[in-house]
Amino acid sequence: MSLLLQTVKSESDLESANAAASTGYAHGCADTDSKSVQQFQQALSTAFAEPFTLMNVETGAIIHADYDGLSCELSERIGLLAEVARRGRPEIVEDVSPLVMLAIPLPSTKKGPKLVAVGVFPQLQIEHEHQVAAAAQIFGVDASRVLRWILGREIWSPRVLLHLATAIRDSFVQQDEVTRLRSEMNDAIDHACDAYTELGLLHRLTRHLALSENESELWQNALAWLSGSIQSQSLAIVANQAVEDYELTDLFTDDIDGVWIYGESPLEAVVLRELIERIGTPALSQPLILSQEQTSLPTWHCPEVRELVCVPINGGEQPLAWLLAINHRSQAYGTPDEFDSVDLRLLSSVGTILGIHSRNLGLYREQSELFSGLVLSMTSAIDAKDRYTSGHSHRVANLSVALAKQIGLEKKTLDTIYLGGLLHDVGKIGIDDHVLNKPGQLTDEEFEHIKQHSQFGYDILCGIRQLDNILPIVLHHHENWDGNGYPHGLTGTEIPLMARIVAVADAFDAMSGDRPYRKGMPYEKVDTILKNGAGMQWDTRVIDAFFAIREDVQNLYSDTSSQEASQKKVLTVN
Ligand SMILES: [Fe+2]
Numbered sequence: 195m196s197l198l199l200q201t202v203k204s205e206s207d208l209e210s211a212n213a214a215a216s217t218g219y220a221h222g223c224a225d226t227d228s229k230s231v232q233q234f235q236q237a238l239s240t241a242f243a244e245p246f247t248l249m250n251v252e253t254g255a256i257i258h259a260d261y262d263g264l265s266c267e268l269s270e271r272i273g274l275l276a277e278v279a280r281r282g283r284p285e286i287v288e289d290v291s292p293l294v295m296l297a298i299p300l301p302s303t304k305k306g307p308k309l310v311a312v313g314v315f316p317q318l319q320i321e322h323e324h325q326v327a328a329a330a331q332i333f334g335v336d337a338s339r340v341l342r343w344i345l346g347r348e349i350w351s352p353r354v355l356l357h358l359a360t361a362i363r364d365s366f367v368q369q370d371e372v373t374r375l376r377s378e379m380n381d382a383i384d385h386a387c388d389a390y391t392e393l394g395l396l397h398r399l400t401r402h403l404a405l406s407e408n409e410s411e412l413w414q415n416a417l418a419w420l421s422g423s424i425q426s427q428s429l430a431i432v433a434n435q436a437v438e439d440y441e442l443t444d445l446f447t448d449d450i451d452g453v454w455i456y457g458e459s460p461l462e463a464v465v466l467r468e469l470i471e472r473i474g475t476p477a478l479s480q481p482l483i484l485s486q487e488q489t490s491l492p493t494w495h496c497p498e499v500r501e502l503v504c505v506p507i508n509g510g511e512q513p514l515a516w517l518l519a520i521n522h523r524s525q526a527y528g529t530p531d532e533f534d535s536v537d538l539r540l541l542s543s544v545g546t547i548l549g550i551h552s553r554n555l556g557l558y559r560e561q562s563e564l565f566s567g568l569v570l571s572m573t574s575a576i577d578a579k580d581r582y583t584s585g586h587s588h589r590v591a592n593l594s595v596a597l598a599k600q601i602g603l604e605k606k607t608l609d610t611i612y613l614g615g616l617l618h619d620v621g622k623i624g625i626d627d628h629v630l631n632k633p634g635q636l637t638d639e640e641f642e643h644i645k646q647h648s649q650f651g652y653d654i655l656c657g658i659r660q661l662d663n664i665l666p667i668v669l670h671h672h673e674n675w676d677g678n679g680y681p682h683g684l685t686g687t688e689i690p691l692m693a694r695i696v697a698v699a700d701a702f703d704a705m706s707g708d709r710p711y712r713k714g715m716p717y718e719k720v721d722t723i724l725k726n727g728a729g730m731q732w733d734t735r736v737i738d739a740f741f742a743i744r745e746d747v748q749n750l751y752s753d754t755s756s757q758e759a760s761q762k763k764v765l766t767v768n
């Protein structure tokens with residue numbers, strides 16, 4: 195039984211104070227939970243066999259009081275108790291025989307309220323009322339009540355009271371510290387797990403950027419991978435239809451109204467698009483997170499959507515599309531049913547990567563188109579300069595690719611050979627027109643001049659990094675297997691294979707086509723020359739490939755549309 199503290203005016207006041215304690219007043223790691231406060235009080239009651247009064251020394255509010263005791267005006271001691279709380283250790287705040295008052299500050303955080311537990315104990319057994327008169331006056335209670343209260347109670351030494359109080363408080367401080375560290379460790383583990391999940395997803399995504407030739411597939415894969423990391427009812431990508439100069443139409447061909455949905459969407463694609471349009475592009479130029487608090491307002495117009503995270507996929511001045519997670523789906527009981535900053539960050543990272551990838555693809559397409567235009571312009575310039583060999587570049591390019599395929603070269607090399615075939619004679623731009631188009635036989639001097647076109651071509655193209663791979667073709671397509679060619683007189687396998695292939699295609703087209711000084715040879719004669727030249731002028735392996743596809747070569751040449759088709763072929767920037 196302890197002293198009744200007059201600061202509590204009524205039972206309702208006490209209930210209010212206790213309610214406040216249960217919602218906010220606490221100590222240590224339990225600022226918003228009174229459980230630890232109750233545990234501390236319980237520990238004191240058990241150890242001292244006396245209930246304690248609990249006071250908030252910042253406000254003077256009594257958090258807990260015992261009615262079944264003596265009355266004492268504790269509010270007069272609030273300054274003293276506040277000092278005890280500041281010093282942070284148990285103290286005897288009144289010592290007037292036969293009573294002693296013990297104050298114990300509860301462990302608290304910097305932000306938490308300052309609570310002090312106060313208990314009154316007898317330190318001497320008494321028999322007469324006059325023995326308690328002085329103490330009763332100091333403690334503000336009636337002497338006869340003190341006498342009744344003290345009879346039969348356990349007698350305490352102030353020193354023992356302090357030791358026991360200090361031990362109990364220290365044990366709670368340590369327990370709080372352990373709880374705090376455990377909480378920090380759990381937070382760190384959660385954070386590490388989130389970071390690991392995010393990194394894993396981003397790694398998978400970025401790895402597929404290089405492998406992905408199909409942007410649509412990459413975007414849809416991103417949705418599928420995200421579904422394993424974000425607990426949502428559904429994920430979606432909604433195209434920004436205001437973006438016209440981007441090939442979004444190619445991305446969304448097989449879906450409704452520019453919307454991809456992954457999972458069970460509570461909304462139809464069309465309604466989802468309407469939702470985005472209603473929120474508005476300006477609001478969606480930045481990541482947006484809508485919580486249940488916002489969607490429960492009467493102004494929210496889409497009750498099927500409880501929570502929403504929306505991030506832009508930026509590909510330029512305005513978003514190409516938006517990436518959405520709709521309605522959080524809790525994994526376990528007790529898990530908050532809301533998206534958090536981890537979900538937002540993950541979606542933003544994926545949106546950023548998809549946006550950058552799209553922008554890079556757009557630039558790559560532009561660069562490829564520019565490059566294709568440049569190559570076709572140079573090809574046209576060659577054909578225009580040498581009027582007798584119009585279409586020669588395209589025919590050589592196509593035949594060279596056919597020969598390389600027959601030999602079994604890989605796709606990337608075929609692309610290089612095609613480009614090399616188109617540009618193998620680009621050096622003719624530097625040859626005098628009257629020599630190039632001379633109707634009669636060339637003099638030795640004129641022939642030496644024409645032979646320079648290999649080196650001229652190399653010099654023209656060697657400054658273009660993307661054409662590095664075709665330089666061996668341009669420079670060496672007139673080398674002979676036996677070393678009698680030009681410009682370097684290379685022999686056998688010294689001559690790059692791609693140049694040996696183009697040499698055969700070049701010879702076939704040159705012999706079968708008209709020349710300024712003669713008409714085109716019949717195919718039979720050309721075939722004979724090629725066969726006889728195998729192992730001397732040309733690589734036998736390439737000549738064998740030529741005759742293996744001889745019929746196809748015929749078709750290639752008879753197909754008048756082949757040149758036209760080849761002009762439309764998209765060239766690859768290496
Ligand atoms: Fe040539």
Ligand SMILES: [Fe+2]
Binds near residue numbers: 590618619700
């Ligand atoms: Fe040629």
